[in-house]
Structures are given as C-alpha cells and as structure tokens.
Amino acid sequence: MSVVRSDETGGRLLGLALIALTAAGCVNGRTVVPVRMQPAALATPSAVDLSSHEATVRGIAGIIVRELGLPLPETVTVYVYSSREIFEQGLVDDGRVSRVRAAELSDFALGVGKRRQLLLHQEPNVGSAEWVRLVAHELAHVSQIELAEGEGRAEQWLAEGLAEWTAYRVLERLRLDTVVRRRLVAVESVRDHRPVVARRLDLETLGTPRGFTVRHLREGSQATYQLSYLLADYLIARDGLDHVVDYFRSCATRGDRHGKFAAAFGQSLEDFEREALAHLAKFSH
Numbered sequence: 001m002s003v004v005r006s007d008e009t010g011g012r013l014l015g016l017a018l019i020a021l022t023a024a025g026c027v028n029g030r031t032v033v034p035v036r037m038q039p040a041a042l043a044t045p046s047a048v049d050l051s052s053h054e055a056t057v058r059g060i061a062g063i064i065v066r067e068l069g070l071p072l073p074e075t076v077t078v079y080v081y082s083s084r085e086i087f088e089q090g091l092v093d094d095g096r097v098s099r100v101r102a103a104e105l106s107d108f109a110l111g112v113g114k115r116r117q118l119l120l121h122q123e124p125n126v127g128s129a130e131w132v133r134l135v136a137h138e139l140a141h142v143s144q145i146e147l148a149e150g151e152g153r154a155e156q157w158l159a160e161g162l163a164e165w166t167a168y169r170v171l172e173r174l175r176l177d178t179v180v181r182r183r184l185v186a187v188e189s190v191r192d193h194r195p196v197v198a199r200r201l202d203l204e205t206l207g208t209p210r211g212f213t214v215r216h217l218r219e220g221s222q223a224t225y226q227l228s229y230l231l232a233d234y235l236i237a238r239d240g241l242d243h244v245v246d247y248f249r250s251c252a253t254r255g256d257r258h259g260k261f262a263a264a265f266g267q268s269l270e271d272f273e274r275e276a277l278a279h280l281a282k283f284s285h
C-alpha cells in the first residue's frame, strides 16, 4: 500500500489533462476499469498517455513489464473511489478486506494493490506526478503478489521498498522526476529517523504487514517508507533486480520466512541489517 501524501514530488504536472472518468464505468463514485496487460497492448514509454485511468495504468504497466522486466497478470482490475468512505466500502466489497482492516487502511492509505486488483482513492491529484507514483507503486505490489502467488509473503519492508523503487524508475522514465533526486529526498528523510539514529532497524518487525503498519504509524510514514526504499535500493544495487525478483518468486513455496531471505541473499536478516546500518551511517550528519 502507499500512504505517502507527497509534498516532495518534483513539480506537479505540467498541464496534464485531468483524467476523465468514463461514464460507463463510474457509478456512485466508484469507477471500475479492467485493464488487459498483454505486452502487445501495453503502451511504449514514448507514447504514454495519462488522459484516462486505463491509459495511465497501461502506460505505467508497459514500463514495468518491458523495461524493468517485472511480470504482471493478464488483466488487472482498477477501482477508483471518489471519497474516503467509498474507498473504505470498496476495500470490503471489491478487495475482500475485513471491515476492521478497511477502516484502518482507508484512514491512511491512498491505494492498495491486491491480487490482480488496484484499489485507489482518487484525490484531486489525478494526472499529477504523485498520481503516477501511486499507480506505479500499487502496480508494483500487484506484480510482487503475482510472483509470490499471494499477499504478505515476502519481507514487507522489501515489498514496500521495491514498490517505491519501481515507482521512481517509472517517474524518471516519464520525465516526471529523477531517481537521483528521489534518493536524496529519501536520505534526507531517514537521516534523523529514530531507528536509524538508534542503529536498530528491527527488520524482524518491519518484515510483516502488521508490524510495518504499526511502525509507520508510530514512527512516521514518510521516513519508514523512505527507509524501506533505501534498503531495497541498496539490495538491488548490490545483488541485482533479478535476484530480488527470484526472492519474491521463492516466497510462493512453503517454508520459513527467514530461511528464504537467507537462501536468496546469502546472509541472515540480522547480518543484512548490520550491513544496511553501516551503509545508512554514511548519510548521518
């Protein structure tokens, strides 16, 4: 999921046309658009069209599949809700989320990527770089869920970090922002983040969906997501995106969570945490 209400997205978009809600799919503030993801149907990045929800999703999906090599299912159903209340109801009716979890999620999340589904709370930012980031972040989760054949199976900090990593690559490809700038923003926002300063990230807790939610609500959403991004960015730079993709794929089989991380990355979660802390220490004041 994504919660970052960004005030730091470089430049709101430059006169992008407002996304028109298709009359056919929009009923009582709920728009439903099934988007077919066959490679041939996906837009090439040079021709990405952000004028409708369908075109936006297809354009972003094209970059994710063709350029980043991340898989997406044949069809993704995109739900766009016009208010917080309709979003909460949609999480229950369309996303099959429990009522308690839907109430919690709709309070802070702007979007949720589920299996072959994208559920988005539409704010006035449709068509902005921030909207593109949100759609790309949630589509990245849809890809991860496809790889792991289910939700919440991989380390949550890595799932969130990879979703942000994917979104920043998409933003750069569409010339809406740069990876370098996003990395600087991330470094700035984790510099004084308590777990970083205390040199105790506790990836054990950050690794579960529940633990991640508790931590970002308690310690700050922006910093927690940016920390996750920097960890994923470090791991991808060190071992390659293919390796991280293989890890997500390995989460489809039964077996213990820590063992899978160790098998994929050749070190325990604790050892990775130590290494990551040393990396993050380079950014301290």
Ligand SMILES: [Zn+2]
Binding pocket: 001, 002, 137, 141, 159, 160, 163
């Ligand atoms: Zn997310």
